[in-house]
Amino acid sequence: MSHAVQLSRIHHVAYRCKDAAETVGFYERVLGMTFTTAFAEDHVPSTGAYDPYMHVFLDCGGGNVLAFFELPEQPAMGRDANTPEWVQHIAFEVPSMDALLAAKAHLEAEGITVLGPTHHGIFKSIYFFDPNGHRLELAANIGTPEQLAELARVARPMLDEWSQTKRAPRHAAWLHAPEFQEGAE
Structure with missing residues (x-):
């Protein structure tokens, strides 16, 4: 349809x-x-x-x-004081972990403060700010097709549970398990 x-x-x-x-x-x-x-x-x-x-x-x-x-x-730029600065960001994909690490080195050579890499289960990211105060993210995908399929399978149940409880559902807790994080590229 x-x-x-x-x-x-x-x-x-x-x-x-x-x-x-x-x-x-x-x-x-x-x-x-x-x-x-x-x-x-x-x-x-x-x-x-x-x-x-x-x-x-x-x-x-x-x-x-x-x-x-x-x-x-217009008045000077501001930001929503009620939204943490980590929430609103622009994320760009890079093709590999090597590219992510090379980007981090380049950014730091430009004098830019970089946070990360941060492990998100199926991707790793670095974070930094542009001259306007917009938070930027570069992300390298590391998830397997099986992991992506499992996340797709639990997406609706996670959203439904969140809508009822406003607490983090544990449907994809494996993303943050120590053994998964240590073994991820």
Whole structure:
């Protein structure tokens, strides 16, 4: 059965930035993204409101686009004080653990503080911040097809239990078992 909405991929994800040129430079230099497009307008096309902006687009590879808005006439950027900074982040996939470790070395050579690698059972990640305060994650998949199948199998029961209890269900506790973490690449 097909759905009424036919999605083909994410066109782009947009965030706010403090300085469009600094942001583009960071993502090109630090993460190797390609700056592809910029739009500057004085009026918002969807609302007609006066609100000058620069909208920049960076290709992350694989048809994935990350965009930013610089809004010079809006109040300074902030963040949701009620949401921990670790929650809202942008995660990018790297092809292997070797690539993850090479990325970490590159980031640290750029003077960027990096947390990790952190083991998440089926992937390992490193974390750092861009110049705008957005938390970024690089993740290398390490899960087996069997592990991924088991996670898919327990996804609905975990969500249902969480919805009833608001406590972490133990359906995938094996992800954090010491023997699993020690044996993972």
